[in-house]
Amino acid sequence: MRWFLSLPYKGQAILLTNASPDxxxxxxxxxxxASQLLAPELCLSTLLENNGKNFLKLTHARASxxxxxxxxxxxxxxxxRKEGIMPTFSGESxxxxxxxxxxxxxxxxxxxxxxxxxSQAIIAEKKRLIGAKVLIEADVWLTLQMRxxxxxxxxxxxTSAFETLHREQLVTGIITKPQIGCRYCGSSIxxxxxxxxxxEGLLRCECRAAFYCSEKHQSEDWLHHKEACQxxxxxxxKVES
Numbered sequence: 001m002r003w004f005l006s007l008p009y010k011g012q013a014i015l016l017t018n019a020s021p022d023x024x025x026x027x028x029x030x031x032x033x034a035s036q037l038l039a040p041e042l043c044l045s046t047l048l049e050n051n052g053k054n055f056l057k058l059t060h061a062r063a064s065x066x067x068x069x070x071x072x073x074x075x076x077x078x079x080x081r082k083e084g085i086m087p088t089f090s091g092e093s094x095x096x097x098x099x100x101x102x103x104x105x106x107x108x109x110x111x112x113x114x115x116x117x118x119s120q121a122i123i124a125e126k127k128r129l130i131g132a133k134v135l136i137e138a139d140v141w142l143t144l145q146m147r148x149x150x151x152x153x154x155x156x157x158x159t160s161a162f163e164t165l166h167r168e169q170l171v172t173g174i175i176t177k178p179q180i181g182c183r184y185c186g187s188s189i190x191x192x193x194x195x196x197x198x199x200e201g202l203l204r205c206e207c208r209a210a211f212y213c214s215e216k217h218q219s220e221d222w223l224h225h226k227e228a229c230q231x232x233x234x235x236x237x238k239v240e241s
Contacts, residue, residue, distance in 0.1 A: 007186075209228075
């Protein structure tokens with residue numbers, strides 16, 4: 001997935017929105033929707049932070065640290081449950097039970113339930129085990145499965161979109177001459193309408209590693225390029241000194 005970092009900002013944004021057309025740019029902190037509560041990571045501004053490295057971190061974690069992610073996901077959903085804002089997917093199917101839960105050690109992961117006729121001792125014991133995370137409340141378990149599926153599906157779609165694009169280039173057999181392009185939009189042609197200078201070439205950042213077709217794109221990309229720019233300039237100053 002390192003190829004993602006080589007894309008310009010606009011290319012990264014297009015690839016992610018193609019994988020998920022409803023991907024919000026920012027989270028609505030005042031009234032978050034169920035989908036935003038389910039997977040707050042799936043936010044364009046968050047994924048593209050630090051030149052897209054946040055997206056790579058998410059991909060790496062979901063691929064190689066599944067157990068850690070599962071524990072973190074469970075803690076996150078339990079926090080939402082405590083606040084009373086966790087999205088649920090069981091409808092009214094569990095309303096007939098006093099308590100429904102899943103034993104994560106059960107190979108079949110069947111939903112078990114305690115009826116309203118059960119003794120208070122049994123109910124209290126099951127609640128204690130749920131509180132100790134030995135058992136998981138059924139609604140939380142179902143939402144956990146949905147959250148993990150949403151994240152994996154999104155990452156799969158992004159990878160599939162890139163592989164399709166790469167495969168089409170291989171099939172056509174067209175090899176284009178490498179060109180330096182705008183870090184924001186990828187264009188190798190200067191935008192004369194938004195250039196204050198009469199130069200025919202692309203604008204070059206002071207770090208010498210990034211080029212832009214216009215001052216406008218350089219300004220819009222600064223938030224994402226700032227950290228890398230400072231690091232490169234520091235390295236250059238060390239070499240030159």
